[in-house]
Amino acid sequence: MTTPLALRSDAEALAATLPALLAEAEHLATTVLLGDHGRRRAGMGDTFWQYRPAQAGDDARSIDWRRSARSDGNFVQDKEWQIAQSVILWVDQAAAMSFTSTDDLPTKATRARTLALAAAILLLRGGERVGLTGLRLPPRRGEAQLARMAQMLSEDDTTDYGSPDAQGMLPHSRALFVSDFLSDLAPVEEALTKAADRGVRGAMVQILDPQEEAFPFDGRTIFQSMSGGLEHETLKAGDLRDRYLERLAARKDALTTLAARTGWQFHTHRTDASATAALLWIYGALERQI
Template sequence: MLAATVMLGEHGRRRAGLGDEFWQYRPAHQGDSARMIDWRRSARSDSHFVREREWQAAQSVTLWVDPARSMGFTGDKSRAPKADRAKLLALALAVLLLRGGERVGIAGMAQPRSGRAQMLRLAARLSGDAAVEEYGAPVTDGMVSHGRAVFLSDFLGDLTAVEAGLGRASDRGVRGALIQVLDPAEEEFPFDGRTIFESMGGTLRYETQKAGDLRTRYLAKLAERKDRLSSLARAVGWHFTTHHTGHPAQSALLWAYAALQGGR
C-alpha cells in the first residue's frame, strides 16, 4: 500500500501541556511557581528553567475528493483516471494520519473519527460512483472548527465555487491544502489536426481542424488557472500544488502530509 512505502515520524501534534513525557526546557517566566522550576538544570546556568512536558492533541482532518465526471478522464489507457489517483492519495493520507492518532473524515460523507474502523468507513465512502455534475464544487459539511482539510480535484470548473468553499472553511478557522490532480495530456495538450473535445459527461463538445493552433492559448489559460488557485489558497493560509497522474504518488503524499503540519 502507498502509505506503507512512506516512513514518517509522528505527526506534529506536540505542544507544551500536562503529558507524561519530557518535551523541552524553557526559561522561567514571571508567574511560574517555584514547583515548576527544574533546579538541577537551572544550577548549570545563571537562569532558572522550567521542564515542560508534552501534550498531544489529536486534530480533525477532513478530506474532500471531487466525485465529478471530469475526474474520470485519462489521456492514456495505461494510466489510471484522475479520480483513482485522488482516492488513492486521500486513503493513503488518511492511513498516515490515523496511525498518528488523528481523526479523519470525508466532507459530507463521514464525520472525523479515529481508529482502524474509520479507515474501512472512509474506503467504503470513496468507492461510490461518480456524481452527475461535470465539475465538482468543494463540500465543507462536517468540517470541525480549527481543524485541517485537504481538497483533491482537477479544479477545472468554476473557480468561484472553490473560492466559496475556501471562504466557508476559513470562517471556521480551518487550514489546509489544495491538490490539483491532472492527467499529463491536460498539462501538455499533445493534440494536433482534426480533434473533437468532449467533456466526460457529454454536455460540452468542441471540434477543430487545427488543434495545434490552440495549444499556446490553452497552456496560457491553464497557467492563469493555477496562479488563481495558488492566490486563493494563500489568501486564507492554505497551500496549493499540482500533481500529475503520470508521476509517482509518493511525492504528492509527502507534500500533503508536510502541508498539514505547516498549517498548525
C-alpha cells in the same frame, strides 16, 4: 470503478513508506474532542495517565526516579494525549476525474482517491480523527472509519465537475482538497473563504493528466466531457494550444493566490509522476499548518 479493497490496498502500500503524521492541534482548547476525559492514550500532554516499566529506547529524562525508588525497576510516566486534531478531506468524485489519456496511467480519480486515503492512513496511524466534508463522514478514528472512507471514496458522481463543500469542518481543524480544479473557481473560493473564517487551514492538490498539461492535439479534434454532456469540435486544434496553456497557467496562478490568501498550500501533481512524492508534499503541507 475502483473497488474499495483495491483502493485501500494501493493506499496502504503508498503510506507504508512514510512515517506516521501526527496532526498536532494549533488551538488545543477547541480541538480536545474528548474533553476532560482525555484520549486514554500515551503521548503528548500534561495530564498523568499511568506508570509503566521503562523500556529500551526510553530517554533517561523521562524516568520518574521517585516512583522508581519504591521498586526494583525504573518507571516512566505516561501522559494522556489530549491533542486530538480533526482533518477533513474532500476528494472530487465527478465524471471529469475519470479521465486518463492512456491505459498505462491511472485515472485522475484513482490517483486522487489513493493519495487521499493514504494521507488518511498516516493520520489515523498517528491517532488522529479523519473524516469527509459535507457531513458525509464525521471525523473519527479507527479501522472502521478507514473502511467507511474507502467505500465512500470509491463512489462515482455523474456530474461533469465537482465542487468542494466546507460543511462539517470543525473550527481550527485542517483539511485536504484533491481535484483537477478545472471547473468554476467560485465554489472553491467560497469553500476556502468559509474554511478560513473558521480557522481551518489545509492543502489543495490539483491532479492533472499529462495530456491536460501538454495539449498535444492538432487538426480535426472532437473534445467531449467524460459525462458526454459537453462537446466541442474544431478543425484546427493546434490553433487552440497557446490559448489553452495560457488559461491553464492562469488557473494555477489563481489557485496559488487563493491558497496564499486563505492560509492554505497549493500543489499540482501529474498522474505520470511519483505518487510517493505527492504524498510527501501533502505530509509537509499539513505539517506546515501546525
